[in-house]
Amino acid sequence: xxxxxxxxxxxxxxxxVRHRAVCAHCEIDxxxxxxxxxxxxxxxxxxxxxxxxxxxxxVGSVIAGIASLTQTMExxxxxxxxxxxxxxxxxxxxxxxxxxxxxxxxxxxxxxFRKKPFEQLMARTPHxxxxxxxxxxxxxxxxxxxxxxxxxxxxREKIASLLSIIARRDASLSPNGPSxxxxxxxxxxxxxxxxxxxxxLETVSRQMSALKRDGVILLEGKRHVTVPDMGRLMExxxxxSDGGLMA
Amino acid sequence: xxxxxxxxxxxxxxxxVRHRAVCAHCEIDxxxxxxxxxxxxxxxxxxxxxxxxxxxxxVGSVIAGIASLTQTMExxxxxxxxxxxxxxxxxxxxxxxxxxxxxxxxxxxxxxFRKKPFEQLMARTPHxxxxxxxxxxxxxxxxxxxxxxxxxxxxREKIASLLSIIARRDASLSPNGPSxxxxxxxxxxxxxxxxxxxxxLETVSRQMSALKRDGVILLEGKRHVTVPDMGRLMExxxxxSDGGLMA
DNA sequence: AGCCCCAGTTGATCTGCGTCAAGGCATGGC
DNA sequence: GCCATGCCTTGACGCAGATCAACTGGGGCT
Numbered sequence: 332x333x334x335x336x337x338x339x340x341x342x343x344x345x346x347x348v349r350h351r352a353v354c355a356h357c358e359i360d361x362x363x364x365x366x367x368x369x370x371x372x373x374x375x376x377x378x379x380x381x382x383x384x385x386x387x388x389x390v391g392s393v394i395a396g397i398a399s400l401t402q403t404m405e406x407x408x409x410x411x412x413x414x415x416x417x418x419x420x421x422x423x424x425x426x427x428x429x430x431x432x433x434x435x436x437x438x439x440x441x442x443x444f445r446k447k448p449f450e451q452l453m454a455r456t457p458h459x460x461x462x463x464x465x466x467x468x469x470x471x472x473x474x475x476x477x478x479x480x481x482x483x484x485x486x487r488e489k490i491a492s493l494l495s496i497i498a499r500r501d502a503s504l505s506p507n508g509p510s511x512x513x514x515x516x517x518x519x520x521x522x523x524x525x526x527x528x529x530x531x532l533e534t535v536s537r538q539m540s541a542l543k544r545d546g547v548i549l550l551e552g553k554r555h556v557t558v559p560d561m562g563r564l565m566e567x568x569x570x571x572s573d574g575g576l577m578a
Numbered sequence: 579x580x581x582x583x584x585x586x587x588x589x590x591x592x593x594x595v596r597h598r599a600v601c602a603h604c605e606i607d608x609x610x611x612x613x614x615x616x617x618x619x620x621x622x623x624x625x626x627x628x629x630x631x632x633x634x635x636x637v638g639s640v641i642a643g644i645a646s647l648t649q650t651m652e653x654x655x656x657x658x659x660x661x662x663x664x665x666x667x668x669x670x671x672x673x674x675x676x677x678x679x680x681x682x683x684x685x686x687x688x689x690x691f692r693k694k695p696f697e698q699l700m701a702r703t704p705h706x707x708x709x710x711x712x713x714x715x716x717x718x719x720x721x722x723x724x725x726x727x728x729x730x731x732x733x734r735e736k737i738a739s740l741l742s743i744i745a746r747r748d749a750s751l752s753p754n755g756p757s758x759x760x761x762x763x764x765x766x767x768x769x770x771x772x773x774x775x776x777x778x779l780e781t782v783s784r785q786m787s788a789l790k791r792d793g794v795i796l797l798e799g800k801r802h803v804t805v806p807d808m809g810r811l812m813e814x815x816x817x818x819s820d821g822g823l824m825a
Numbered sequence: 826a827g828c829c830c831c832a833g834t835t836g837a838t839c840t841g842c843g844t845c846a847a848g849g850c851a852t853g854g855c
Numbered sequence: 856g857c858c859a860t861g862c863c864t865t866g867a868c869g870c871a872g873a874t875c876a877a878c879t880g881g882g883g884c885t
Contacts, residue, residue: 402726404816410729412722423715430719457704464711467718468670472677474721475659479649481728482657482776486842521863529729531843536864552851553863569651733872768833781872783834799881800833 339394341371346442351418352392353466356458368448374398374435380421381433389443390422396439397518400431401526411527413474416500420466424450437518481529484569489528490538491567494548498558513558521553542567586641588618593689598665599639600713603705615695621645621682627668628680636690637669643686644765647678648773658774660717663747667713671697684765728776731816736775737785738814741795745805760805789814 339345343362349355354365371394374380380398381387393415400413412431415421421433421441453459480492501515517524521539525532542548547567549557558564586592590609596602601612618641621627627645628634640662647660659678662668668680668688700706727739748762764771768786772779789795794814796804805811 400722402722404726404730406816408730410726412725425712426715431722454704454708457701457707460704460707460711461701464707464714465672467711467714468673471714471718471721474718474725475647475649475678477725478659478721478728479651479657481725483651483655520861532863533844533865534842537842540864569653778873779833780835780874783832784872787834 342366343369346394348392348394348418352442353420353459353462354392355462357456361452361456361459364452365444368445368452370443372441372443374439374441376435376437376439378435379432380435380439380441381429383430383432384428386427387422387429387446389446390420390424390449391441391443393417393419393421394440394442396435396437398439398441399434399436399523399527401434402431409526410529411523413470414527420463422446424453424463436523486528486530486534486538487541487567488569489530490524490535490542491547491564492570493524493528494542494556494558495561495564495568495570498556498561498564511561513561515556517554517556589613590616593641595639595641595665599689600667600706600709601639602709604703608699608703608706611699612691615692615699617690619688619690621686621688623682623684623686625682626679627682627686627688628676630677630679631675633674634669634676634693636693637667637671637696638688638690640664640666640668641687641689643682643684645686645688646681646683646770646774648681649678656773657776658770660721661774666717667710669693671700671710683770733775733777733781733785734788734814735816736777737771737782737789738794738811739817740771740775741789741803741805742808742811742815742817745803745808745811758808760808762803764801764803 339347343349343354343366346352354362357365369391374396376396383402395417398415398421399411400415401409401411403409414436415433423429424446453463480489484492497517498513498515502513519527521532521535524530525535528535539548539550543550546559547563549559551557586594590596590601590613593599601609604612616638621643623643630649642664645662645668646658647662648656648658650656661683662680670676671693700710727736731739744764745760745762749760766774768779768782771777772782775782786795786797790797793806794810796806798804
């Protein structure tokens with residue numbers, strides 16, 4: 332499967348993620364300036380994009396595919412601390428090193444900006460800084476929501492939480508009804524799920540089987556998931572049953 | 579104990595946290611403008627500052643004392659998702675509701691800005707937005723470091739991690755030698771520690787006793803802690819033994 | 826003083842998840 | 856075809872931490 336299946340010319344105006352990325356509100360002249368400092372890079376599934384501690388020469392956006400941020404302890408225990416989806420921003424203007432490993436979970440296409448020029452542009456262009464602040468605040472909310480999952484939820488609730496997050500993201504791309512059935516492919520191996528959830532891969536496997544046995548999800552093969560009732564899944568996750576959709 | 583023991587007149591130029599807060603790099607005229615939209619509020623230990631879901635009329639900085647951000651599930655399980663120390667920022671420009679409960683853990687003094695005018699000032703003043711971005715990125719790093727603690731560390735490592743974070747913060751205020759002995763008072767009850775660490779209070783108590791028995795810490799009463807060897811404590815926490823201080 | 830109340834400690838027991846180990850089922854190379 | 860490899864599933868067992876419960880000690884009431 333090609334990650335570039337859509338006809339994308341490499342021009343910002345065609346960019347499939349532009350309306351959600353850092354450059355969402357840029358004017359034409361600003362886009363032109365971004366064009367001049369950007370380049371694309373592709374990474375194969377499993378490849379490391381940035382090593383923890385490396386100095387980063389670029390910042391950028393994920394255009395296609397999924398990348399993950401992970402931290403690893405000396406003895407090998409690892410925890411995934413973020414999932415980067417198309418339009419998500421990578422890098423930290425104003426600091427040189429990365430604090431985490433960034434790894435391509437699927438094949439990934441990134442739109443990179445050379446760091447120095449990007450920072451200069453940001454200094455001149457308040458609404459890029461503003462957009463980045465909003466995106467960072469969203470990430471902070473997501474990280475904190477995940478702290479609740481890691482600290483207080485049971486294995487079953489953790490799995491249900493992960494599935495409902497992935498399902499919700501897919502929904503925002505191809506809108507099914509929010510409370511109807513939902514179908515998607517898991518972009519993560521059992522091991523990656525375990526690293527995200529603070530579990531072992533065996534426990535992940537067992538709980539997936541349990542949710543399937545109890546009719547909360549249907550599995551076709553190992554990765555293709557059908558959720559017949561999102562409300563049910565969100566109850567299993569321990570969230571409000573409406574998932575905040577009624578507000 | 580008064581939280582306002584330092585002679586603080588209520589004027590920005592005397593503010594004990596100014597060099598670390600949002601307004602760190604403000605010029606005199608900007609400070610004047612902040613003066614005109616700010617007011618102080620005090621909260622007693624245990625009081626709720628903001629309820630999850632409330633609309634917030636203000637943003638602001640913690641001036642003295644410690645506040646915490648917590649999330650609670652319907653069945654009462656709670657997880658602390660952030661610890662707010664003096665100079666930390668509260669609130670989310672550009673969004674109305676809080677996603678968490680904000681609670682005063684000790685007596686707290688806050689410097690509040692009315693939200694609307696603050697947002698307008700921010701729009702006109704790029705370096706306030708820039709400072710806020712930096713602070714938010716720092717918080718994001720802290721949240722992600724905490725995800726590793728919650729997801730992968732043992733109870734003993736969790737306690738050691740918390741103690742070393744608190745010790746390090748105190749060190750940054752009153753500089754002892756970084757690898758010598760360190761003395762501080764715990765600002766948290768056992769229950770609050772448990773909520774931060776994703777443990778029960780009984781487990782916290784047992785592990786505190788174990789660290790004391792093993793000579794990693796000394797306890798005088800329930801709250802007064804002496805760490806004879808910070809390196810040892812950081813090993814117990816599962817971090818690099820140098821804690822990044824050798825870099 | 827006498828009392829209560831709250832925070833913390835400690836013990837006994839239970840259990841959810843980790844650990845270790847044995848397969849299953851695709852895919853790809855020879 | 857056959858075997859190797861990667862990803863996943865399932866079972867048996869043990870342990871770290873949760874749960875339930877009793878107790879301690881200090882600080883602030885009347």
